[in-house]
Amino acid sequence: xxxxxxxxxxxxxxxxxxxxxxxxxxxxxxxxxxxxxxxxxxxxxxxxxxxxxxxxxxxxxxxxxxxxxxxxxxxxxxxxxxxxxxxxxxxxxxxxxxxxxxxxxxxxxxxxxxxxxxxxxxxxxxxxxxxxxxxxxxxxxxxxxxxxxxxxxxxxxxxxxxxxxxxxxxxxxxxxxxxxxxxxxxxxxxxxxxxxxxxxxxxxxxxxxxxxxxxxxxxxxxxxxxxxxxxxxxxxxxxxxxxxxxxxxxxxxxxxxxxxxxxxxxxxxxxxxxxxxxxxxxxxxxxxxxxxxxxxxxxxxxxxxxxxxxxxxxxxxxxxxxxxxxxxxxxxxxxxxxxxxxxxx
Numbered sequence: 001x002x003x004x005x006x007x008x009x010x011x012x013x014x015x016x017x018x019x020x021x022x023x024x025x026x027x028x029x030x031x032x033x034x035x036x037x038x039x040x041x042x043x044x045x046x047x048x049x050x051x052x053x054x055x056x057x058x059x060x061x062x063x064x065x066x067x068x069x070x071x072x073x074x075x076x077x078x079x080x081x082x083x084x085x086x087x088x089x090x091x092x093x094x095x096x097x098x099x100x101x102x103x104x105x106x107x108x109x110x111x112x113x114x115x116x117x118x119x120x121x122x123x124x125x126x127x128x129x130x131x132x133x134x135x136x137x138x139x140x141x142x143x144x145x146x147x148x149x150x151x152x153x154x155x156x157x158x159x160x161x162x163x164x165x166x167x168x169x170x171x172x173x174x175x176x177x178x179x180x181x182x183x184x185x186x187x188x189x190x191x192x193x194x195x196x197x198x199x200x201x202x203x204x205x206x207x208x209x210x211x212x213x214x215x216x217x218x219x220x221x222x223x224x225x226x227x228x229x230x231x232x233x234x235x236x237x238x239x240x241x242x243x244x245x246x247x248x249x250x251x252x253x254x255x256x257x258x259x260x261x262x263x264x265x266x267x268x269x270x271x272x273x274x275x276x277x278x279x280x281x282x283x284x285x286x287x288x289x290x291x292x293x294x295x296x297x298x299x300x301x302x303x304x305x306x307x308x309x310x311x312x313x314x315x316x317x318x319x320x321x322x323x324x325x326x327x328x329x330x331x332x333x334x335x336x337x338x339x340x341x342x343x344x345x
Contacts, residue, residue, distance in 0.1 A: 012053045021049035072313065073121035074104045075114065075142065077155070078134035082284070083302060087132045087154045090306025094314065100127070118142060128313045131155060132306075136166045137198050149316035153309035154302060161324040165309040167300035169199045172331035173206025176251045176279050176298050179333055181214055183341050185249035185277050188216070191236035191261060192223040193253035200225065200253055203281065207251060219244045228253065233260020241268055248276055249339075255280035255287035255297055262291050262338070273340040283334050293337035305329050 018028035023046060031038055031046035049055075072095055078084035092102060103126065105117035121129065128148045133139070133155035141159040142150055156164035180188055190207050193200035204223045211218055224239060226232035233252060237260070240247060252258035258280030265272055272278050272293060280288060283299035308329060312322045 012055045014055070016053055017046060017050045017055050020053060021046045068127050068317070069125045070099060071101045071103060071124065071126045072310075072317075073118075073124075073126040073129045074102050074132065075107060075117055075121070075129060076104065076132045077107045077109045077114075078132065079106055079108050080134070083134045083154050084132045086302035087306035087309075090303035090308075091130055091153065091310035092306075093303070094307045094310035100314075102130075114142070118146075122147065127317045130309060130313055131157075132309075135197065135199065136169065149313060149321070151309045151313040151316070151322070153305050156326055159324070163309075163312055163322050163324050164326045165305050165312070166326060166328055167302070167305060168328035168330050169202035169300075170206040170209070171328070172281060172298040172300065173203035173251070174210040175206070175331055175333055176203075176281065177207050177210035179296070179335070179339060180249040180251065180277055180279060181210070181216075183249075183273075183277055183339055186216060187219050187244070187247050188249045188251060189219040189240050189244060189247045190223040190251050191233060191240065191253065191257055192225050193228045193257065195223075195225040203253060219247050223253075226257075228256055230256050230260035230263070233257035233262075234264045235260075237261040237264035237268075241265075241270070250276060250278050252278070252280045255282045255284045255291070255295055258295050258297070258338075259287050259291045262293075262295075266292070272338050277340065278338040288334070288336065291338070296336045296339040297334050299332045299334050301329050301332055 014028050015025055018025045021028060023042060027038065027042065028046050031043040032050060074088060074091065076084040088104065095102060103121060105121065107114040107117060126148060129142065129150045130153060131142050131150060132153045136154065136156060138156050138158045141157045141162055150162060152162060152164040154166060156166055177188060188211065190204060192204055195201060207218060220243060224236045226236055233256065250261055252261055258278055262272060262278055265276055270276050278295065280295045280297040283297045288295040288297050316322055
């Protein structure tokens with residue numbers, strides 16, 4: 001067998017691999033790309049030769065051989081990145097394992113801008129599209145009969161043929177209430193986000209379900225709905241304490257609301273968690289850790305949402321189409337100082 005050329009002289013090419021393995025360049029190419037009908041002995045010999053030489057085919061060469069560009073387009077409507085960045089990081093973990101690069105485009109909630117970005121990405125011959133946003137509200141499909149597969153993450157398509165991966169908001173609401181019940185709380189209230197948002201309604205549904213399973217009802221009967229803001233948290237807490245002074249736990253629709261609630265409770269002389277346990281949603285660390293005391297909160301597992309969505313996209317790119325519909329990813333609880341057993345006195 002010929003002596004391998006010195007890598008210090010020039011870059012290793014597939015011709016060097018073919019020479020070391022004593023096969024033709026075409027056979028070496030087929031062996032390294034899993035194509036063609038070759039004897040396993042021949043394929044193994046080529047792979048071992050490539051390993052010995054440290055041969056790594058570049059992306060352009062791989063693309064020419066496979067008809068792929070090894071790129072994926074990520075289309076987002078989340079200009080602030082609050083939700084799309086964790087999703088993107090999770091997606092990149094999965095895509096990076098497949099040596100796939102990501103082009104990210106911000107639509108700024110503009111349908112015309114979105115269409116332009118999609119056309120540009122398709123012109124670049126991306127292998128697939130990942131669509132994400134800052135809300136789980138159903139949105140129009142990015143397009144029917146596109147030449148590449150599409151998967152939605154942290155948003156969902158109105159087309160049931162599309163696959164959408166979103167956090168389990170209802171399960172997250174139930175998880176929060178289950179934790180409060182475990183600390184001995186029985187008079188639980190819910191200061192929620194705007195009722196027009198699907199996430200707010202689903203989290204409230206989880207609250208009612210968990211309380212009903214425990215034989216309890218929500219304090220006040222229904223959630224107090226307002227905006228996703230600290231200001232609403234302060235106002236909501238004031239309304240709640242006037243109407244239901246015996247409340248012993250409050251689940252808030254997000255961490256911003258919870259931080260506002262904490263301020264009002266402190267002003268009213270209510271101790272957290274001794275008098276009233278407090279829990280938020282989102283695990284936005286700037287809010288949760290900046291609250292006094294630090295907030296127990298529900299994390300939406302956005303990295304996992306992105307990773308699973310990207311894995312589905314990779315499967316579709318690889319010729320294994322995924323079934324349409326909505327897949328929910330379980331949330332997780334992050335326990336901090338704002339919840340704990342009630343202590344009287």
